[in-house]
Amino acid sequence: MYRAVGHQAEILKAIRTKIxxxxxxxALWLKETALAEEYGVSRTPIRHILQLLANAQLLHTQTGLGTQTTVLELNELPKHFEIYGAICDIAIGVANEERAPRETILALMSVHNTLLIDEDRSPEAFIDVYGRIIDAMSQMITDPILCYAHQAAFWRLIRWRVQEVTAEVEGSWGLAASNIQSAIDAATQGTERDLLEISGRMGRSHIDRLINYYKVN
Structure with a gap:
């Protein structure tokens, strides 16, 4: 999804975490000059990174004003989850009836091991864990347009979920551990299609929790 490599990829990840x-x-406003100074680079790579994030609908540029995070409307929250589920359904429909790639299985196991060893339960750690999960899942979606849509829809859901994670630490991380274990089971015992079905369930299972959370926050 993001065509940034090396140091630029790390900066992109850091800015995505801010978002x-x-x-x-x-709206959170992002200034090229301030970001360039923060990460010790020129404005050119920052401009490129912001454009990539804007392409994924995480940012929105207003002429003459600058770049801000894309504002999400609460009444559209259920639709955002439905869209992610629909994209997963399409990916499932075109997936191979083969075992998940070895790289995907190893990546998911690495995430699982991180949860067992690392006690960091911060929102930043949550974003990192789910970023690694979606990267692993995306290895199975070979169509570039579908892969791009899958990742963009996923990151929109993460933006909704991070606020809840801050308030419901134990429950959110417990659900994350359960999701990862289900994904590993599907990857090692089933097919790519089975694993993508788990990805779809990850999205759909959070709608009611989030709606209830945002009703009082």
């Missing part, structure tokens, strides 16, 4: 940590219902 996910911000309240999705409020």
């Amino acid at each position: 996910c940590l911000a309240n999705p219902r409020e």
Whole structure:
């Protein structure tokens, strides 16, 4: 999804984390000059990274004003989850009836091991864990347009979920551990299609929790 490599990829990941940590219902303004100074690079790579994030609908550029996070409307939250589920259904429909790639299985096991060893339960760690999960899942989606849509829809859901994670630490991380174990089971015992079905369930299972959370926050 993101055509950034090396140091630029790390900067993109850091800025994406900033976006996910911000309240999705409020605009966070990002200034090229400030970001370039923060990460010790020129404005050119920052501009490229912001464009990539804008292509994924995480950012929105207003002429003459600058770049801000895309504001999400609460009444569209259920639709965002439905869209992610629909994209997963398409991916399932065209997936191979073969075992998941070895790289995907190893990546998921690595995430699982991280949860067992690392006690960090911060929102930043949550974003990193799910970023690694979606990267692993995306290895099975060979169509570039479908893969791009899958990742973009996923990151929109993460923006909704991070706020809840801050308030419901134990429950959110417990659900993450359960999701990862289900994904590993599907990857090692089933097919690519089975694993993508788990990915779809990960999205659909959070709708009611999030709606209840945002009703009082």
